[in-house]
Amino acid sequence: MALIRVWRARQRISASERDNLIAVCYLMNPYILFSSLAMSTSPLENMLVLLALMFACYKKRSSTMLCVAVLVQISLSYLVILLPIAMILIVGPYSRLASPYQPNIPRLALFSLLGEFLGYHTLLTALSGFASGNWSWMSQTWGASLQLPDLTPNPGLWWYFFTEMFDHFRSFFLMVFTVHLFIYILPVCLKFQYDPLYATFCLLGIVGLFKAYPTLADSGIFISMVAVFPEIYPYLRHPIVTTMLHLHASLLMPLFHSLWLRQGTGNANFFYASTLVFACANGAAVIDCLWSGLRVALGPAREKYVIIQE
Template sequence: MLYKIASIGILLRIIMYHWFPIQPIPHISSPYTDYKNALEGLSYLSLGLSPYYSDSPVHTPPLILWLFSLMPSQHIIFGLILSADLLNSIYIYLITKSKLAFSIYLVNPISIISTSSMSLSSFIHLAILTFGYFTLERRRLRAVFAISFLSYLDPCMLSISSLWYFNHFTKRIYILAFLMTFSLFSASYALFGETWDWLWSCQIAQLLNYDIKPNIGMAWYLILEMFKRYQFLYRVILAIHPWLYIYPLHCLLHKYSKYSMYKNTSNLYFCILYLICVVSHPHPTMEDFMIPFILISTHGELIMRVKSGFFTVTAGVIGVILSIAMWGMWTERVGGNANFLFFQTIFTNLMIFGFLFGLLHQVNEEIKMKKHQITCKTIVEEVVLSILK
């Protein structure tokens, strides 16, 4: 069954790539994952020039660009992206243990369009999913390689590494991750003329959102509407924002594990923090939102108890559909400005935060209920013992 679904998913991606090419839109790719951005970098390399300079539009990491330059044709690069996408589906299955999650990822139109348009986000998702799987399975060394690759590709998602903190990994693992990441940075430094210019284009500009383009996130509009003198402060606040949730989430879910005996809290922590990172990301795409929702679907029994769950998820999907329609109506066809996107994007993101708030509120309520039951049981036992005496 799984082989048939995988074959159908691969075939649909190949058909879309060859015969139905789709122009990238902000819902599918970002300036940091768009293949055209990588092509521009490759054209610089073919002329013997460095693609990284002050205010460079090229954001593809040097090692990825170097790897693409070795490929004889674009079809081979598409094969690499397709392979990464197939691995994503496999790791989703390994994390969720669900054939349905595997099938949803492979045959849904969002991931098919993203892969067929050659979005480089497949590599980022692969790093996140491998990190999550290897950490949950406590395969430390493989998790180190995954998080190092992720920090190299997308520093905005680095707060997801706190899954190590949640699982009480030792300090040695953090040192190994730092050394591995430093080796990737050093290789990029040596490969591109012993200069750190790429660091601004591929890391700092992405983390602080300097290449502002309309997307389904909120950061671009907040920065554009802010006075210029305060923009840097806002960029820094938005960059550190996901890190603020780590400790409260850590405490809440450990209490939940203790009182409710819920065995899958590490997986739940990974899913929730993944979704928080996506909402806080400067350039999220629909596939970025889709994957954590697929992962969190394995906690269906808990989600079904969230009173606002159905409303927030449904409203969020409607917001995404409206933003796609507004992009086609006002931005592409008649050259309108991107302000028409903002209502839909803020509505979508608020609904996702509403879903997370409802989920965590339900977790907190269940902790209180279990505490109350334990207290009542203790009182009853003490009364019975006193009577027997």
């Protein structure tokens, strides 16, 4: 329901025939469905993301910042979407990909929102420390994303790299991998400052691609949200290739995981190869959406003209 309300707010309507399609795209997405059946906590993270977006679309700043603060308590990686969600509260969620402009974003309003988030985050941190009786929970929650203590195979890119990493290089590359996730915030938010909801959508795809401990649901919410942006469909360059990559990866990952860890007839390279295919599928989807989001403003291609660079 939250995703449907985001769609309605973006289109400035109270209801539409597309509502059911958006609900089906989310609820029947295999990545999200299987994560729910596996009793993963990722659907809870997705719920908080969608609630934060819904509240932001309807200008409920306190509810929005509280949802983001709870989300960051669970996973530090979602700090990536704090800035674009704050921009939604100021600029609005409306579809402006076809008519880009430079919005007036008052710094005082932006800093006020970030300050409110910091207040909620500090309060939740204090409550967590009080509930646990000490501060050791930080190393077991936030520290897990920063130090990568558990190298159990997962759909992400980090685990195999750090399995093969020499110990004296580990700290440096942990810093590089962690910082790398956050370097996309300003470029994406500046490029899509006129449509911060689309910026949030793109950054969610990047989180699903480069998160330390990703799950299928992290990519699932990004794929499901494509239904909210039908204006980009005519400008997607390789949707069939991206779809086939996802299908290929979804078949390879359980197969190679079983060959390696259950039957013992494979090795780590088998499963990591399938996660690389999954990463290529996610990366192709993110790049295609970034391109098409910029391409919308130029309209349909005209005869004797070629788009060289946005």
